[in-house]
Structures are given as structure tokens and as C-alpha cells.
Amino acid sequence: MNRAPTAGAAGPGAAFAVAGGRPLHGTLRVPGDKSLSHRALIVGALARGVSRVGGLSDGDDVARTAAALRALGATIETDTGDGAVVRGGPDHLHSPGRPLDLGNSGTSMRLLAGVVAGWPWKVVLGGDASLSARPMDRIAEPLEQMGATVTGEGAHRLPPLTVSGGALRGIDYTPPVASAQVKSCVLLAGLRASGETVVREPVPTRVHTEELLERAGAQLRTGDGPEGHVVRVRASELAPIALDIPGDPSQAAFWLVAACVVPGSEVTVTRVYTGPARRGAIDVLARMGAQLEEVPRQGPDDLAATADVTARASRLVGTEVRAEEITGLDEVPALAVAAACAEGTTVFFDVGELRVKESDRLAAVAALVRAFGAGAEVSGDDLVVEGAARLAPAVFDAGMDHRIAMAAAVAGLAAPRRDAPSVVTGWESVATSYPGFARDLAALTEKPAR
Numbered sequence: 001m002n003r004a005p006t007a008g009a010a011g012p013g014a015a016f017a018v019a020g021g022r023p024l025h026g027t028l029r030v031p032g033d034k035s036l037s038h039r040a041l042i043v044g045a046l047a048r049g050v051s052r053v054g055g056l057s058d059g060d061d062v063a064r065t066a067a068a069l070r071a072l073g074a075t076i077e078t079d080t081g082d083g084a085v086v087r088g089g090p091d092h093l094h095s096p097g098r099p100l101d102l103g104n105s106g107t108s109m110r111l112l113a114g115v116v117a118g119w120p121w122k123v124v125l126g127g128d129a130s131l132s133a134r135p136m137d138r139i140a141e142p143l144e145q146m147g148a149t150v151t152g153e154g155a156h157r158l159p160p161l162t163v164s165g166g167a168l169r170g171i172d173y174t175p176p177v178a179s180a181q182v183k184s185c186v187l188l189a190g191l192r193a194s195g196e197t198v199v200r201e202p203v204p205t206r207v208h209t210e211e212l213l214e215r216a217g218a219q220l221r222t223g224d225g226p227e228g229h230v231v232r233v234r235a236s237e238l239a240p241i242a243l244d245i246p247g248d249p250s251q252a253a254f255w256l257v258a259a260c261v262v263p264g265s266e267v268t269v270t271r272v273y274t275g276p277a278r279r280g281a282i283d284v285l286a287r288m289g290a291q292l293e294e295v296p297r298q299g300p301d302d303l304a305a306t307a308d309v310t311a312r313a314s315r316l317v318g319t320e321v322r323a324e325e326i327t328g329l330d331e332v333p334a335l336a337v338a339a340a341c342a343e344g345t346t347v348f349f350d351v352g353e354l355r356v357k358e359s360d361r362l363a364a365v366a367a368l369v370r371a372f373g374a375g376a377e378v379s380g381d382d383l384v385v386e387g388a389a390r391l392a393p394a395v396f397d398a399g400m401d402h403r404i405a406m407a408a409a410v411a412g413l414a415a416p417r418r419d420a421p422s423v424v425t426g427w428e429s430v431a432t433s434y435p436g437f438a439r440d441l442a443a444l445t446e447k448p449a450r
Helices: 034-046 060-071 106-117 137-146 180-190 208-215 249-261 280-287 332-340 352-356 361-371 402-413 427-432 437-446
Strands: 015-018 025-028 049-054 075-078 084-088 122-126 149-153 158-164 196-201 220-225 228-234 242-244 266-273 291-296 306-312 320-322 345-349 375-379 382-386 395-397 422-425
Touching: 015 402, 025 437, 034 049, 034 060, 034 075, 034 084, 034 106, 034 180, 034 208, 060 075, 060 084, 060 106, 060 427, 106 122, 106 137, 106 158, 106 180, 137 149, 137 180, 180 196, 180 208, 180 228, 208 220, 249 266, 249 280, 249 306, 249 332, 249 402, 249 437, 280 291, 280 332, 332 345, 332 361, 332 382, 332 402, 352 361, 361 375, 361 382, 361 395, 361 402, 402 422, 402 427, 402 437, 427 437
Parallel strands: 025 266, 049 242, 320 345, 395 422
Antiparallel strands: 015 422, 049 084, 075 084, 122 158, 149 158, 196 228, 220 228, 266 306, 291 306, 345 382, 375 382
């Protein structure tokens, strides 16, 4: 259903109309996990030999990582369908000779900064206007402790970033804010640092970097104890990997929520990653009363935790959601739509980090919920959503934020006046992570009930 990454996005000014009230029925596979896709391509580029990666995300963010790795000397060729063959290793890599354009992808910038910091190069990493407003001081500070020089605009090191690396030394680092991207940046730099690099996480984040580095044979140890999640890595030569990337749980969340809130719906999302720190949305929906069913699946090149997940129309009730349940907070927009359709109040605690996503996502989620007829307010770093008996159609500007756009589409599905469709503007942003969303929505709403 998905393609191998190719650069490019939809043209400007796109709007998307959504007719509410039509049940969703069917089975689909969402794009490969975006976080894993970035990391699998990077590990393949660093590994000496040929890696094969299937199930890659077809969004523009992952395409930017692929293009940057090609500029650094790796060979990435399209395989069948949604796969790629990656040829890499120290003998292939070199200074890119030009700035790396990472579009809207903060993940690409933070991870690749860690990669290039390990080499004696001067590399400029830039992106679009949105990415250029996102702070990069969280990666600049540990990289400088390791011996790199990182410059950006102002105290928050806004992009473009210039990274001058080489001759790194290991550090013992505790990120001030839970972030899988910061952890990954430091670990990737640690692959070429002298001594041991240690990252300590009081609040554990996504473990995809550890999973893939272990698969590639890195000198890496992990442990969990009273101080949280601790990862230790030493300079390592990586071996090629073979991996079939499972479906992205943050994309699956939109369909699971849609099935729950649109009467008469039943949707199965196949091969979803349900591993540590990524199943938060599923667990929150279950706590809200969602009718969910998981069937574990695992092939020879899968990560351990993969499942087919089915959701059915459900009576939802409000709940309390802690930030640590939704690592990365990517599923909050979808869950806020579920909360808008639930009975009672849902509170998302400590989600202030949403302010520094592709947009001020905290304000955008609250505005989305209110636009479709439910109640929402921001109280400090908390988001409070008051459920409505029924959502109303709306015209909503997603502010060029892909997750806000898709969440607004799901809210439109739950607003049942077919003679007054909802309209989401800024829809072209969806190409960042899920170019086929509209196609999949059409397939699910056109299928008759069984």
C-alpha cells in the first residue's frame, strides 16, 4: 500500500472536504513507522555492507533522511514496493559538500546532527520555515560536551545548524526533557566517540534506536532501574540489518479513533508496532471503553511486538492521560478527538512539549476541539477536553501541521451532517507523514458493512 520514500509534497493551498456520519469498514496497513524508518536508513548507511529495509514510511520526512544520507555517500535504492536496499559503511561516507535540506523533519535534523558530529566534517543542516523555528539547543549542548561545535541562531540554536565534528569523547548525559530524538542523537554520536557514552532517562522514551543498534551488533547495553532507563554505547562498527518495519502506531491511532467515534464502524489496522513506549494510544482508548482487539503477528524480519489491531464503534468515557503514556505526544491530537466524543472530561497532563512541534500543537489541538463543538482549554501545560454529545461540522485551518490536519479529518467524520461537510485547509502538510491518508479514508468509507 505504501511506496519507498521519494522527496516532494503536495502543492500549496490544498483543502480537504470530509463528509461525516459514514461508517468506516475494512482492513488497511498504515505507512511504516516513521521513527523506525528514519533510524533504519541511518543504521543501514552506517553499517558496512548491504542492508534491506521493507515497510518504509512513504512520507516526505523519511524521504529527506534518505536524500541526506545519499548526499553523505550512502547508496539507497528502491526495492520492491515499499522497501529499499542500503549500501553503506565508513568507506562510503564523506562530507556532503552542500547544505542538507531536511524540509520539515525535526527527526532528520536531530538524528543526522549526531551522525555527522562523529566525522571530521563541517556540515550545514537546514530546512523549511517551520523547522527553522524549532529549537535545537537540546542536541547542541550534549554534542558540544562530546567535543563537536554546533552553531545556530540565538540561544536556542535555531536552524540552520552548522556541525563541525570529529574526535568525540563519551559523556554521561541526562537529557533535561524526555526526548527519544535527543537520546538517539547522543547515541549515534557515541558510535564514533572514545570511551563510553551513557544516556540516562528518568522517563523512558521510544527505544527504536537501541533496538536497531542492537540488531546491527553495536557495543550497547541497556538497563532499567530506580534511576530510569539507561543506555550505554561504545564506538562500534555496525553490521548490515534486515528489517520489515511495522505500521506506525501514531498513524494507526487516527483510524482506531475514527472507528470508535463513528457509529457502525469496524476497522482493522494490520501489522502495527505495539512495542515498549509506543502502545500508549491503544491503552488510553481501552481505558476510555473502546472495543479493541489485538492479534499478535511476527515474521522473521519483524521486531518482536507487532499486532493486527481492530477497533469498533464504542461508547467512550473521559479519562486522565499522563504525558509519559504517550511518548513523543504524537497521538495526542487523535486522542483529543476521542475525548471530544467521550462522555465527561479528559485531562492530558504535562503536554507542554506540544508547543514546540511542527506548530504550537497544544493551542492547535484545543482550537480543533472547540471548532468541532466540544470544549477545550489549556491550563498551564495541561489540556482539558469536555466531551460533546455530538460534534458539528467545521471549516478548520490545520496550520500546516500534518497531525492536526488528520485529527481534524477524523473529527469531521464524527460530525454526522452529510449535507454540510467539514473542510480542512492546509491539507498538503499530510504529505509529510501519510500521503495516502485521503485514499485510505475513501476506501474505508466506501466499503459496505459486513
